[in-house]
Amino acid sequence: MNIASRFTHSILTFWLIAGTLAAEAALTPSGTPSKPGKPGSKSVATAESILGDAQAAYARGDKAEALSLINKAIKAEPDYPRGYFARARLHTASGESQKAVEDFDQAIRLNPADADSYHLRGVEHFFLGHTADSVRDFNQYIAINPAGMPYHWQRGIALYYAEQYAEGRRQFEAHQTVNAQDVENSAWHYFCVARAEGVDKARSLWLPVTSDPRIPMMQIQALMSGTGTPEQVLQAAEAVNASAATRQRQLFYAHLYLGLYYEVHGDMKKSREHIGLSLPQVAKDDYMGRVAMVHDKLRKEGDKPPAKAKPRGKREE
Incomplete structure (x- = not known):
């Protein structure tokens, strides 16, 4: 998704992005500030200071x-939550989701109040x-941080795959x-x-959308609003004047959204082909690339695709 408000996933600060603990004095497991040592005494390493060394190593x-x-x-x-948060982020960086x-x-x-x-x-x-599980966690994030709700497009995508279409639409x-200028957001709304x-x-x-410059x-x-064709999407993506990396990215988005488009139109053969x-073409560390991989995984595992889209005027029972 093309958004300036995207959640940061900077690995260089992977154990510092949630809350303000790292900016405060080192805390003991009970959550109270560590007591300073006696004058002249040898300083004792705290979990927070060790995590600082870990960040430098990374x-x-x-x-x-x-x-x-x-x-x-x-x-x-062992009762300091930032240690587990730090290790979780390191596993995230290594692609070890479990x-x-x-x-x-x-x-x-x-620390059950940690929204991040x-x-x-x-x-x-x-x-x-x-x-x-993803939807439940995103919902809890919003319960703790209601102001983050409008920015949480990841939640909308998870809702689509959880078949919670009305909430995804919202x-x-x-x-x-x-x-307001993100065609991808409009596309996922369309799918829901x-x-x-x-x-x-x-x-x-x-x-x-009036101005999404990404090809x-x-x-x-144009395709989804009824004035364009799949062929025009592919022709634009295959522009020969683009660099190899740019063309690869364009083709990824073209095929991803054509695959999703054909799915909601009930043509699973073409959907599978384009996915x-x-x-x-998936770029490393690209969230939408991971969406394509999840889509492919769910459909191949037999997570039955949603029922064919209903004609106008008929609603879910």
Whole structure:
């Protein structure tokens, strides 16, 4: 999604992004400030100071040392939630979603008010294909941080795969209020409405965008609003004047959204074809690339695709 408000996933600050604990004095497991040592006494390393060393190790590219130091911090203060949060983020950076979820479980157990841990665990649950768990975590994030709701497009995508289409529609409508020039947001809104009320209704409720400069986004808008064709989407994406990397990215988005478009229109053969063509174009660490992978995984595992979109005028029972 093309949004300035996207949640940061900077790994260089992966254990500092939630809350203000790292900016405050080191805390003991009970949550009270550590007492300073007596004058002249040898300073004692705290979990927070060890995590600072771990961050420095990661910044210089020594992931093994970073993990070793995080483990040391957890051993030193096993009830300190930031240690588990740090290790979860390191697992996230390594693509180990299940391990990340397990450490976020511990971080949340020790600090159930940490909204960011819910968000980040929800992301990892989604990457694992656990759509219901992902939605629950995103909902809890919003319960703690209601102001974040309009920005949470990841929740909308999870809602689509959890077949909670009405709530997904509301999420994307809310997101448009803070990010009005994103064709992807409009496309996911279209998919949710099509599932619940049919493609004609989805087209009539298309959220118009006037300026999304990414190719082939405006061609995707034309397709879904009824004035364009799949061929035009692909032609735009295959522009020969683009660099190899840019063309790869354009083709990824073209095939991803054509695959999703054909799914809600009931053509599963073409949907599978285009999703399959999108996968070789996936950029490392790209969230939408992970969405394509999750889509492919869920459909191949037999998570039955949603029922064919309903014609206009008929609603879900």
